Amino acid sequence: MKIYDISMEISHEMPVYKGRTEKRPVFKIDNDFNKGSAYETRLEMNLHTGTHLDAPLHMIEDGKNLDGFDLDKVITKCKVIDLTHVAEKVSKTDLEAKEIQMGDFILLKTRNSIENILEKDFIYLDKSGAEYLSGKKVKGVGIDALGIERAQPGHETHKILFSARIVILEGLKLDEVNEGEYFLFAAPVKIKGVEASPVRAVLIVGM
Numbered sequence: 001m002k003i004y005d006i007s008m009e010i011s012h013e014m015p016v017y018k019g020r021t022e023k024r025p026v027f028k029i030d031n032d033f034n035k036g037s038a039y040e041t042r043l044e045m046n047l048h049t050g051t052h053l054d055a056p057l058h059m060i061e062d063g064k065n066l067d068g069f070d071l072d073k074v075i076t077k078c079k080v081i082d083l084t085h086v087a088e089k090v091s092k093t094d095l096e097a098k099e100i101q102m103g104d105f106i107l108l109k110t111r112n113s114i115e116n117i118l119e120k121d122f123i124y125l126d127k128s129g130a131e132y133l134s135g136k137k138v139k140g141v142g143i144d145a146l147g148i149e150r151a152q153p154g155h156e157t158h159k160i161l162f163s164a165r166i167v168i169l170e171g172l173k174l175d176e177v178n179e180g181e182y183f184l185f186a187a188p189v190k191i192k193g194v195e196a197s198p199v200r201a202v203l204i205v206g207m
């Protein structure tokens with residue numbers, strides 16, 4: 001069995017959405033061996049930091065939060081699709097060239113995994129791509145960007161996917177992973193009432 005860790009490392013210096021200072025995780029040492037007999041760290045961060053899962057409430061008023069989230073949605077077989085040739089955004093035509101079936105959990109590997117563009121003009125899934133995946137009735141879609149879309153003020157990609165009950169994973173790190181089939185584990189942390197959660201995402205081969 002081989003395990004690929006496809007999670008981003010969380011640190012103050014890590015890439016954050018559009019490079020915004022307020023999005024940087026802040027670490028504080030609550031207790032250490034100078035003060036007491038234990039070491040304890042406090043972490044303050046936006047739930048959309050690094051590798052994370054989005055729930056409908058993120059973009060839809062009164063949408064579902066993560067309470068009662070079904071783990072079999074993210075502990076499942078998946079397909080990594082290589083789209084590293086795509087220049088700006090992943091559209092319907094890019095996806096049509098790939099083998100995508102009903103019930104698939106699709107991970108989009110793009111230039112984001114190999115170039116230093118996460119805080120800039122990262123590759124995203126556009127509206128036509130989201131409509132295509134929704135028509136295909138996929139189970140989930142993950143991307144190696146800190147947002148699954150940008151440059152679409154109406155957030156159409158998120159809304160189309162959420163309306164079709166498609167799970168969204170963001171902030172994946174796919175540089176070491178080739179196109180192919182894997183077993184995905186990407187369980188969210190069990191936090192009450194929230195619209196997103198960090199996940200430790202791994203791909204497993206030979207299970």
Ligand SMILES: [Zn+2]
Nearest residue numbers: 048054170196
């Ligand atoms: Zn998010």
